[in-house]
Amino acid sequence: MGRHSSCVKHNKLKKGIWSPEEDEKLYNYITRFGIGCWSSVPKLTGLQRCGKSCRLRWINYLRPDLKRGMFSQEEEDLILTLHEVLGNRWAQIAAQLPGRTDNDVKNFWNSYLKKKLIKQGLDPNTHKPMNKTEENCTEKCPVQILEPDGIPYSSISDAMRQIFEEQTEISRENFVNKQVYEYDPLFLSEFQAKVDPTGYHSNFLITPYDQNQMEGNPNPNQNQGSGCDSLPSLLNFDHGYIMESGFSNSTSTSRINSFLMNKAIESSSSSSHMNSHAGFDQMNNLIENAAAYSWDAESKLDSIIQFQFSGIKSEEIKPSI
DNA sequence: AAACGGACCAACCGCTCACAG
């Protein structure tokens, strides 16, 4: 199909920067009649623009709920985290950032975040050190996630991506299609301080199970940087909400995160391979240890959540179907 | 002061997908 048909037909249409008059015409029209058929907007407004151009101008500039100005640290962290899972799916990433457009996010990524990662020696595509490979991750990661048909996902990132996409479908009406986004400050704040700005050295707690896995490894940091920490970086940030909500559905936008956890926990509990008694012991130990190490309350919860993964003896987490 | 180059960002282009006829 190629070029948008309405733009091909009318090659006399104006291009380039929008004038304030054009903006006013479009703004007045949309605020009065709402968003309908974009292709008819030029005719109805008298604008010498194609419908596609009108749509873009509204979405990227005129929409009243747009957030202007610099990206906050929370937004930056969120973009990094989501990009690690979703890749260049700017629209999906932007849908989690109230008031930001895909264009905003894309420009911010290309002009700042991408360079920042490169500067830190991280591959902007994988968010891992330049010399790390996906194979290494699969090889070293102690948790294997199976697809519904029992075939393991090729990597943690693939599994997380799949889970996120399922979630995105579920929450689409709440996140993507709303004209006015419901801003939930909790959602963004939950990312704060839980995710390293690098998107790499996330808050990945080393559980007893992990320590077993790491026996003989003189450098725990090396294990931490095996490329598998992308999973905890997504899972740790919402524990507080999850614990309070009992892993149930909620209207909070942070249910993305609880969804991820629910997925894993449902899966682990349904797994016949889970070593449950060891799991409870580990949980108790973790709480006690957390107190002993003067961890704060959040860290305890982190530990509990982490247990849900680390306690799976069979190294399997089957996503629920 | 002028030239240059990099950063930023608005807008365009080309493609896919969904849907109606």
Place this chain on the structure above:
DNA sequence: ACTGTGAGCGGTTGGTCCGTT
């Protein structure tokens, strides 16, 4: 099943700004 159209998305471009030489 096929075709045309509209909507949406990601990649890219080009203009402007600003700092540096």
